[in-house]
Amino acid sequence: MDTELARFNMIEQQIRPWQVLDPAVLSLLSTVRREDFVPVAHRALAFMDTQVPLIAGQAQGPAMLEPKVEARLLQALQVQRHEQVLEVGSGSGFMAALLGHRALNVTTLECRPELARTARANLQRNGLVNVNVVDVSAAEGAQGRAQDGPFDAIVLSGSVPEVPRALLEQLKKGGRLVAIVGDEPVMRARLFTRTGDASWAQTDLFDTVAPRLDGFTEPTRFHF
Numbered sequence: 001m002d003t004e005l006a007r008f009n010m011i012e013q014q015i016r017p018w019q020v021l022d023p024a025v026l027s028l029l030s031t032v033r034r035e036d037f038v039p040v041a042h043r044a045l046a047f048m049d050t051q052v053p054l055i056a057g058q059a060q061g062p063a064m065l066e067p068k069v070e071a072r073l074l075q076a077l078q079v080q081r082h083e084q085v086l087e088v089g090s091g092s093g094f095m096a097a098l099l100g101h102r103a104l105n106v107t108t109l110e111c112r113p114e115l116a117r118t119a120r121a122n123l124q125r126n127g128l129v130n131v132n133v134v135d136v137s138a139a140e141g142a143q144g145r146a147q148d149g150p151f152d153a154i155v156l157s158g159s160v161p162e163v164p165r166a167l168l169e170q171l172k173k174g175g176r177l178v179a180i181v182g183d184e185p186v187m188r189a190r191l192f193t194r195t196g197d198a199s200w201a202q203t204d205l206f207d208t209v210a211p212r213l214d215g216f217t218e219p220t221r222f223h224f
Contacts, residue, residue: 001044003035010034010047010067018068018206022075028101029071037094037122038064051211054091054115062091062115063211065157069189070095073155073178076191076205079103083152086170088141089213090133093119095157100131107131107148111138111214138215144170151175158213159187168192168200180210 011029020026035046045052051063064070074095079085079102087096090110096119099106110116110133120133134145142164144154149170156163156179163179171177171194180189189205 006047014049014068015071020071020075025075032097037092076178077153077176079153086151086154089157090119093122096131097128100128105130107145109134109136109141111136111141142215146170159210160216161218
């Protein structure tokens with residue numbers, strides 16, 4: 001496979017048509033080696049418009065999101081060089097790597113030890129010294145990392161039934177959080193912006209479906 005041609009086609013055929021036009025984001029996607037963060041067994045899927053399973057034998061488990069979804073979330077966050085960022089759900093470390101190239105520092109939380117080790121190794125191999133992978137329990141990850149905050153930007157790299165207030169409260173005033181919220185068959189990527197001490201604005205970005213992040217409480221459903 002011609003890797004550079006595949007990367008170019010990914011950007012031009014998948015990402016640009018999905019309204020990702022920020023030159024800084026496009027440049028980053030052309031230089032950060034996505035294939036380095038894809039499990040060897042799925043390396044052929046590195047540039048395809050699909051989710052990539054991260055644990056062997058768990059097709060419904062954690063996955064890298066589609067390149068266009070990662071790109072739209074990154075574009076919506078508008079991370080700046082002086083900013084401090086939190087990610088929940090390290091996965092293989094790819095989103096953390098993208099964030100690390102744009103932010104001052106990144107804290108990324110992972111509740112699966114095998115993925116935390118993989119993300120740490122991938123990030124080190126790619127020279128991301130400003131990204132810290134933190135092993136947490138699923139419940140801890142859903143509560144964020146208040147001791148390292150407040151944060152300028154937070155990204156949830158997976159879906160949640162709703163965004164906990166505890167996470168929104170870890171944003172600085174003017175800080176942004178992106179998450180994929182809701183239930184199958186349709187979920188919605190949403191941008192939250194802190195506007196005051198106890199107020200947040202929200203903007204719906206696009207519809208999609210993503211694997212659930214562990215540890216986030218599902219709403220109670222009543223059956224009659």
